[in-house]
Structure formats: C-alpha cells, structure tokens
Amino acid sequence: ITDYRSKNIGLFERSKTRPIQHQEFLNSDATRKRYWARSFLAWPYISSAAPNYNHYKLSFLQNKGYLKHIITQNVDFLHCKAGSSNVTELHGCLNRIKCLSCGVKRCRFEFQLELSYLNSNWLYKSTEMQVAPDGDVNVEDINFKDFKVPNCRNCNGILQPGVVFFGDNVSSDVVNETVNVLEKSDSVLVLGSSLQVC
Numbered sequence: 001i002t003d004y005r006s007k008n009i010g011l012f013e014r015s016k017t018r019p020i021q022h023q024e025f026l027n028s029d030a031t032r033k034r035y036w037a038r039s040f041l042a043w044p045y046i047s048s049a050a051p052n053y054n055h056y057k058l059s060f061l062q063n064k065g066y067l068k069h070i071i072t073q074n075v076d077f078l079h080c081k082a083g084s085s086n087v088t089e090l091h092g093c094l095n096r097i098k099c100l101s102c103g104v105k106r107c108r109f110e111f112q113l114e115l116s117y118l119n120s121n122w123l124y125k126s127t128e129m130q131v132a133p134d135g136d137v138n139v140e141d142i143n144f145k146d147f148k149v150p151n152c153r154n155c156n157g158i159l160q161p162g163v164v165f166f167g168d169n170v171s172s173d174v175v176n177e178t179v180n181v182l183e184k185s186d187s188v189l190v191l192g193s194s195l196q197v198c
C-alpha cells in the first residue's frame with residue numbers, strides 16, 4: 001500500500017488525485033456514492049495486503065518486551081496482522097465502518113458483502129486501478145450515480161469508513177491515549193515519519 005508523500009512513489013507525485021475531504025463527504029450524496037464505489041473496488045486489494053518485514057520486526061520487539069506500544073497514522077491494520085498488540089491507530093482503521101449519527105460500528109468485510117449484494121453489476125468493473133493509501137481507487141470513467149450505498153441499520157444515518165478523513169480531527173480520546181502513552185515512555189522510536197505537520 002503506497003503512501004502520500006514518498007518521493008517518486010507517493011500518491012501526490014504519481015497522480016493528481018487528492019484524498020477526500022471530510023466536509024465533501026458529509027455534504028454530498030454524490031460524493032459519498034463515488035467514495036463507496038471506489039472503496040468497494042479497492043477493498044479486495046486493501047484487505048489482502050500483508051505485513052512487511054518492518055511490521056513483523058516491531059511485533060517481534062514487542063514480544064521481547066523492548067516496545068510497549070505502537071502509535072501509527074496508518075489505517076491498514078497491518079501492525080495487528082503482524083501480531084502486535086497495544087496499537088493506537090491515530091487515524092482509525094479501514095477494517096470497520098461507523099455511523100455518523102448513532103456511532104454504531106460494523107465490520108468492513110461484512111459491509112463489503114452487503115455492497116456486493118446491492119451492486120452485483122459492479123463486481124467485474126475495471127481491475128486497472130491505482131489504489132490510494134486511504135483505500136480509494138483512481139477510476140474516473142465510471143458513472144457512480146447508480147452505486148447503491150445503504151444507511152445505518154440502526155438509525156438510518158450516514159455510514160463512513162472508520163478513519164479520519166482530511167479536514168476532520170482525531171478524537172480527543174485517541175489524543176489523550178497517545179499523550180498518556182508518550183508520558184509513560186522513556187524513549188520513542190520513530191519510523192517512516194518526519195513528525196512534521198504540513
């Protein structure tokens with residue numbers, strides 16, 4: 001799964017596609033259809049991604065007691081797949097979805113089955129896809145209007161992937177948990193991040 005900013009290979013250098021903004025998702029039914037249709041096409045790729053050497057090495061170090069806690073901006077569940085525990089996902093995880101009204105959560109795999117049932121004519125769309133780090137896929141030549149997206153079974157609210165979109169805030173609970181973990185740490189190992197916000 002590629003990232004956004006890596007030189008030559010990050011999404012921002014390879015494509016003019018930009019990640020969805022939180023307000024866009026909230027304000028437009030058409031945008032939500034487009035997002036979920038693209039997410040539907042990308043899910044087999046995203047969900048079958050496997051941890052790499054570094055994920056497994058961190059899990060190994062954690063099992064040996066050298067690492068207590070992992071804090072990640074990634075939303076791909078790969079640290080957990082590699083066997084790590086005590087993982088704080090700052091930006092959430094694509095493995096679940098949430099209702100924006102009542103907050104109920106659902107498993108993304110189960111939601112994919114429901115989307116497949118409602119959109120069986122979409123199962124064989126283009127496989128020439130460029131999958132983005134947030135589980136989006138770059139396909140522009142498809143009419144998204146016909147894609148059916150169910151609402152929450154509990155309250156009929158809008159369903160969103162369980163991640164923090166650009167333009168939204170990390171929840172205060174997650175921020176507090178992160179600060180708490182950092183304050184208890186005597187050292188921090190940083191991998192793959194400049195730790196700068198731009």
Ligand SMILES: [Zn+2]
Binds near residue numbers: 099100101104152156
């Ligand atoms: Zn709901």
